[in-house]
Every structure is written in C-alpha cells, then in structure tokens.
Amino acid sequence: MKTKTTDAAPAPAVSLTGAVRAFGDVRAVDGLDLEITPGETVALLGRNGAGKSTAIGLLLGLDEPDEGRVELFGTAPTAAVRDGRVGAMLQEGRGVARVTVGELVGFVAGRYPKPMDVREALRLAGIEELAGRRVDKLSGGQTQRVRFAVALAGNPALLVLDEPTAALDVEARHAFWASMRAYAKRGHTVLFSTHYLEEADANADRIVVIDHGRVVADGTGEELRRAGGGSTVSFDLAGRGTEGLALLPGVTAVEVRGDRALLRSEDSDATVLALAALDAVRNLAVQPASLDDAFMALTAARADLDGLDDLERV
Incomplete structure (x- = not known):
C-alpha cells in the first residue's frame, strides 16, 4: 500500500506573532502580528516613533521580544542570519577607513556560505565604477549604495x-x-521601510502601516486608499444649501469651500448617482x-482609538 505524500507549504519568510518590546x-512594539x-x-510605513x-531590530535578531514570537523562514532570526539567508541595509553605520568598495563587499561576501559574485553585487547596486574607491572618501549617496551592495553580498533570500x-537624490532613488525590483524578480523577499x-x-506588493507598535492597515495601495476614506466627490453648490448631503450614500464627511462642496465618500459611484x-x-x-x-486617516483613527482606551482605563 502506497502512502500519499503532500508537499508542506513553505514557512513564511517573516513571521511576528504577538511581538512586544x-x-x-x-x-x-505592542502585540505586532x-x-x-x-x-x-x-513596504513598512509609519510615523517617527x-x-x-x-520591529526591524527584532526580526534581524538585534533585539529580543519581551513577549510573542519572531521567526524567519521558520527559524530564529539569529539562525537565519547566520545561515546567510538574510541581508540588511540599516540607517546607521560608518565607512571603514583605508578600505576600497570592492574590498569591503568582497570581505562581506566571504563570510557567507553561498555569496553573490562581487561584481554582480556592485552592478546591481550601480557602483561598479566605485570598486577601487576608498569607502571613507565617498559621498552620502554613494555610501548608501555601498550599503546596498553589502546587503546583497550574501545573496540573501x-x-x-x-x-x-534617505540620502539619495531623485536620480539615484x-x-x-530599479535595482531592488530586479533583485525581487529573482524570487527573493524584500521588506523595506x-x-x-x-x-x-510604486515598489511594494503590500503596504503595512504601523502605528503605536501595531499594524493598523495591511494591503495594496488601492486597498489602503479605500480604507482611508475612498474618494472626494466635489461640485458647485450654485446657491443651494448643504442640508442632507451628509446622509447621501457613501458619504462620511462634508466640507464646504466657498461655493463648492467636497464630500468624502466610501462609495463614489453611489454618491454621484444620488447627487x-x-x-x-x-x-x-x-x-x-x-x-x-489614507495614511493620515488611518493613523488618526488609531490615535482616536488609543484615546478611547485611555478613557476606559481611567
């Protein structure tokens, strides 16, 4: 008798469950899932603080949660990093004195079991011409791209x-x-704030909005726009009053600017038909x-809920 086998679903690349720090x-971080x-x-969005x-420090194993669980590819973050499955480009860090860009990327690549070819990492980061330049002699934008090459050096999943x-001009951004998308198209997972x-x-499959250490929205850009208030329907009042506008289908808010009414609507089609x-x-x-x-509406909504929580605790 043959035993039927099934392929197990792959473990999530990133999993934070009830994480608290x-x-x-x-x-x-307050119960982050x-x-x-x-x-x-x-993409990870959120105001300062x-x-x-x-959260990024937790998933890279730079810190430990007080409560909850954090895993990368079904294992502890430190183990995933040690195995070369994770590459990171952080905001902090200084250039290494008297070391060239090529030497730095090559040194980092040598620490991983299956590194990316150094020339490929430099090409993807757009800094091939900087290979012979000293790291401590680079501009802020060039240093940022070197950090990207270092993050790619281990060929991480x-x-x-x-x-x-943050330090790049419009052209460099x-x-x-373009380089990040090229890397993602190879089947790799990318998380960026x-x-x-x-x-x-423009660059994420999903946008996750964090506020006060919790996820307050998770979806595509279009889904977040709808969740944050949908559309604005506007028209000239031409002397008519605003009575009843707030009761129209889909309308969540009414604003008047001069002789023009602006209706925030969750269902613009229904609102237009009613008008x-x-x-x-x-x-x-x-x-x-x-x-x-949408971002402002979603984070403001979270602040309002926190205010209610504070009142309940009084």
Whole structure:
C-alpha cells in the first residue's frame, strides 16, 4: 500500500506573532502580528516613533521580544542570519577607513556560505565604477549604495532595507528602486521601510502601516486608499444649501469651500448617482484619495482609538 505524500507549504519568510518590546513604560512594539510569504515585496510605513525600527531590530535578531514570537523562514532570526539567508541595509553605520568598495563587499561576501559574485553585487547596486574607491572618501549617496551592495553580498533570500533612499537624490532613488525590483524578480523577499509614500506605492506588493507598535492597515495601495476614506466627490453648490448631503450614500464627511462642496465618500459611484438624482452635478469631479490622505486617516483613527482606551482605563 502506497502512502500519499503532500508537499508542506513553505514557512513564511517573516513571521511576528504577538511581538512586544517595551522600553520602560513605552511599548515600542505592542502585540505586532505580521506575516510575509517568500517572494513578496512589502513596504513598512509609519510615523517617527511608530515602532518600525524596533520591529526591524527584532526580526534581524538585534533585539529580543519581551513577549510573542519572531521567526524567519521558520527559524530564529539569529539562525537565519547566520545561515546567510538574510541581508540588511540599516540607517546607521560608518565607512571603514583605508578600505576600497570592492574590498569591503568582497570581505562581506566571504563570510557567507553561498555569496553573490562581487561584481554582480556592485552592478546591481550601480557602483561598479566605485570598486577601487576608498569607502571613507565617498559621498552620502554613494555610501548608501555601498550599503546596498553589502546587503546583497550574501545573496540573501530575505533583504531588509531600513529607509534605503534617505540620502539619495531623485536620480539615484530611481536607480536604486530599479535595482531592488530586479533583485525581487529573482524570487527573493524584500521588506523595506520608508517615509516616501509614493515609493511604497510604486515598489511594494503590500503596504503595512504601523502605528503605536501595531499594524493598523495591511494591503495594496488601492486597498489602503479605500480604507482611508475612498474618494472626494466635489461640485458647485450654485446657491443651494448643504442640508442632507451628509446622509447621501457613501458619504462620511462634508466640507464646504466657498461655493463648492467636497464630500468624502466610501462609495463614489453611489454618491454621484444620488447627487444626479438631486440635480447637483454642476462641475462635478471625483478625485481618488491619495496615499498621503489614507495614511493620515488611518493613523488618526488609531490615535482616536488609543484615546478611547485611555478613557476606559481611567
């Protein structure tokens, strides 16, 4: 009798379950749940102090959670890093004196069991021409790209990037993201944090918004826009009043600017049809919410909930 076998599903590339990390009375990470499947590119968004850097420190094994569990590829972060499955580009770090870019990347590559060819790492990072330059003589933007090459040196299955374009000009930022996408297309997993919402929208499969150490939204850019308030439907009042506008289908907020009404709507189609029935369509316009709008709405909603929690605890 033959035994039927099934292939087990691969372990998540990143798994944080109920992770908590406190510093005194401040819970920088507060019951964080996050799972990333192999091959995904995920952006981590949050205001300063939201817990992004602490979460990254936990998943890289640079810190230990006070509660909960953190795993990379089904194992402890320190083991995954030791096995060469993780590469990281962090904000902090200084250049090494009297060492060339090629020597530095080659040295790091030599620490891993299955490294990337040094020339390939330099090419992907866009710094082939800097191979013979001393690391401590580079500009801020060049140093940032060297950090990217160092993160690639071990040919990691998971690449973690903490604010990777912070020191880059516009042209260098475009080149960086092209390199990152090329690496992700090879089937690698990428997790990056950024303050540039347009970068998250353009380069990530998923956007995870963290606030007060917790996930407050998780989805595509379009899903976050809908969750953050959908669209704005605007039209000229032409002397008519605003009575009843807040009760129209889909409308969540009403604002008047001069003679123009702006309706925040979760269902712009339903709102427009209702306005048409009222013959209120003069200079009608529908504008999808920007990711900035959604981000502000989602984090403001979290702040409101925290305020209610504080009241309940009093």
